[in-house]
Amino acid sequence: MRDSDHDRQPHPRGDAHEFAEERESLWRITLAPTIWAFHFVISYAAVSVYCFRYDHLAAMGTLRAALIAMTALMLAAIAWIGWRAFQRWDVRGTGEFSNPEGNAEDRHQFLGHAGFLLALISFIGVVYDTLPLIVLASCR
């Protein structure tokens, strides 16, 4: 009956259900965008509060260096999350892009796929957020 539904090859690792933790993965795919959100809020809030009131306390360079260091840490975290998600997707092992089957292993790999793409866009977002810090040197 199953085979008449579609003509896909049997899952290459159909018997390996060792990663059936999709509930956990569902939370995990939100990690990278959450880091991006924190990066955005922290950077913008820090610079606007500094420029509004506290620009006499420290040089702009100190704040920029601190925020750029934070950015480097966050980018490393996003890259790691993205790499883990890429492994979970396992596109090179299975050759499957879209994982259309509804079984636990497919859901697991699909969440890896989604997590990888979200990590990618979060990485780009954080880099774009940081460009003003690198290019602009003053509050003006």
Place this chain on the structure above:
Amino acid sequence: MTRNTRARHVRFLRSGWLLLLVPFLLAGCDGRQSVLVDGGADARILTDLFWVMLTGAVVLWIGMNGLFYWATRRSPAPHSQRMANWLVILGGILFPTLTLGALLVYGLTLMPDLRATGDGPVIRVTGEQWWWRVDYTRDDGSIVTTANEIRLPAGVRSTFLLDSKKVIHSFWVPSLGGKMDMFPGRVTEMTLGPERPGIYRGQCAEFCGESHAWMAFEAEVMAPEAFEAWLDAEAAPAVAPTSAEAGRGAALFLSQGCGACHAVRGTPATGRVGPDLTHVGSRHSLAAGRLGTSVEDFAKWVANPGAWKPGAEMPAYDHLTDAQIGAIAAYLEGLE
């Protein structure tokens, strides 16, 4: 040649004729309120930005349409999975990321020049409904008040402190630089470095009520010595015209209570509600760019301001005779 293709060719030729109209439409891009006419460094930066963006957009537009053409007419067969993957990775991720990143860096590098510190006069402009109160702070700390016209020395950066009385306005002289919003109760700052002397037109760029579109002003860029001479003259009290008609107009101006709202320095008229009229006769326009500066224009305005600027606070003086209005107009036109 079939009928069908001939019809298509005819349609194409007709649309080709339409292209001939484009130069006439583009003529609208010239003039004293055009972003593409640069009166200074700021406008030049923005004009360059515009051309870069336009060129990029045209190239992208042609490229995308080329791809559509290729995919639907030239090579409509399905692509291999491998080819499709690379198309998405290169065209869908890498290209837009790099292009937008490059544009972002380019835009950001322009900002410090546009927001450079001023080294010229400090001019406070307050948005009113629907005119501009303009105060120049001189080196000795004294303030010269005028309205609806801004004069700037060429070759230095003037600083604008922008404020508003009641609603949000936006200060914009397209040929001199970017715009800046004016908020009630908060002073925003911008600087402009005009270089080429001339008379440009400014316009309120944030909807501020029924006569928003009539809230304009002239911005004259002058040689620095000419600017200093003008500011000296502007600081001096009014020189009343000497004709008998203008004399009657001066008396009417005071007896009709005009001085409750308008100031004419050197006379008992000291109102601060409306525009300062001390040297109104020497301005380039009347009522914030609404009318010219002939005696007839002054008469039209005094008789019924609401007809020219709907919602204007100034009442109509239609109870006066034409001769009386003419006398007031002659007086105001003579205030140079």
